[in-house]
Amino acid sequence: MYGTYLRLDITVHDGWRAVVRAASRKLTRRTLRDPRHRAARKRFYCQMLEYHRQSQEIVTTWRL
Numbered sequence: 001m002y003g004t005y006l007r008l009d010i011t012v013h014d015g016w017r018a019v020v021r022a023a024s025r026k027l028t029r030r031t032l033r034d035p036r037h038r039a040a041r042k043r044f045y046c047q048m049l050e051y052h053r054q055s056q057e058i059v060t061t062w063r064l
Contacts, residue, residue, distance in 0.1 A: 001044075005051040012055045023048040 008022040023045055031037050
């Protein structure tokens, strides 16, 4: 999943909304609209946001 985060074409300085928008563009229309996939979408978005938070933490720690 980290590879998917790297392919979102966002910077570390982007906000959480940019992450969610970019992640939603990676999903198919069927996945976005099907209520049965709601839990999977939520897990996907949460993982992308967690990777983004970790990347921001690294930048803050190392002052990049």
